[in-house]
Amino acid sequence: MRAIFFDEDHAREVVRRLVAQGFEASAERERLSGEDDDEGHPWAVVTDAPELLVELAVDEFDGWLDSETPAPTAPPLDLPAAPKRIKKPLG
Known part of the structure; x- marks a missing residue:
């Protein structure tokens, strides 16, 4: 489980x-894409503690939980190979 905090002291506590x-x-x-300021990166706390304890810490120190489960993926769309013609062809 991962919890994210912007303050190093909070993460260490x-x-x-x-x-x-x-x-x-x-x-x-925690390196965020597009963030070039090293001081702007948040801190990630990685732990094997139960989610309830981590949630309490997140609430107390104003952080958030980072879900480790990947987002559900849908099967790829079946797209046409060419654009649909809406007018009659010439000739």
């Missing part, structure tokens, strides 16, 4: 609390 409760947790810099 969440890691400290989760480790004190016996869970594995670590904080790492």
